[in-house]
Amino acid sequence: MTLKRFRIIQLFVVIVLAGSVGWATVRQIYFVPIMATALAVILLFYLRSMVKEVIADERDHEIGGKAARLAITMFCWIVIIVMFAFLAFRGYGPYFETIAVALGYAVCLLMVLYTVFFRYYNQVAFLEKKFVYILVGALLILFLIIAGLRLLSGEDSWLCQNGQWIKHGSPSAPMPSAECQK
Amino acid sequence: MTNRIKEFRAKNDLTQEELARLAGVRRETIVFLEQGKYNPSLMLAHNVAEALKTTIEELFSF
Numbered sequence: 001m002t003l004k005r006f007r008i009i010q011l012f013v014v015i016v017l018a019g020s021v022g023w024a025t026v027r028q029i030y031f032v033p034i035m036a037t038a039l040a041v042i043l044l045f046y047l048r049s050m051v052k053e054v055i056a057d058e059r060d061h062e063i064g065g066k067a068a069r070l071a072i073t074m075f076c077w078i079v080i081i082v083m084f085a086f087l088a089f090r091g092y093g094p095y096f097e098t099i100a101v102a103l104g105y106a107v108c109l110l111m112v113l114y115t116v117f118f119r120y121y122n123q124v125a126f127l128e129k130k131f132v133y134i135l136v137g138a139l140l141i142l143f144l145i146i147a148g149l150r151l152l153s154g155e156d157s158w159l160c161q162n163g164q165w166i167k168h169g170s171p172s173a174p175m176p177s178a179e180c181q182k
Numbered sequence: 183m184t185n186r187i188k189e190f191r192a193k194n195d196l197t198q199e200e201l202a203r204l205a206g207v208r209r210e211t212i213v214f215l216e217q218g219k220y221n222p223s224l225m226l227a228h229n230v231a232e233a234l235k236t237t238i239e240e241l242f243s244f
Contacts, residue, residue, distance in 0.1 A: 053203075053208075054202070054203075054206060054207055054208050056208075057206070057207035057208050057211050057226075058207070058211075058222070058223055058225075058226055059207070059208075059210075059211045059214065059220055060208070
């Protein structure tokens, strides 16, 4: 397969994937986007392996590295600013603090992943692959435990019911100062 | 850093596409190399020199 044909098929797959994800999300059928994404990734990996030409060389990797570093830096700055804005206005809505915390954790996760991969590539000659697998596995398990605990603990927030703010669980945020108008 | 890739490529009667295939890179990388807009790794410099039947010293000068 030629690189040009691969690029055309890749574009077509992305369009179909975006369409199916949009369609399924509107209808609240969430297994379709997951299945469609998995299928698209497998298909593209298979097609990529059939391309005989060079898809990316050292120059692409160098540019990719620079672009990724800049994107990570910009993402972190923007998200941190948005996070502080949400924290500053947490009194106006029950979910403001939750969103701020989620954004903060997202930045932390990104920085941890960047550090792990940087150290991996920096010391790849000194590390055994087994150690790296154990480290990635431990991080994955830790993430699943935290996510599981968070999901099992239920939603802790202030709910607006019959014109009054009602405590749901044990929210860390104080009662919203905005008027409850339901 | 300057290079004589274009000159050696003409001597060997190779197109940019052919040289790219021999060196294991994309054609755009050869274009950037010839224009002096990209400094190659030692491995790529070696591959290009080998494809052009010359040495790194002949091809690149500092």
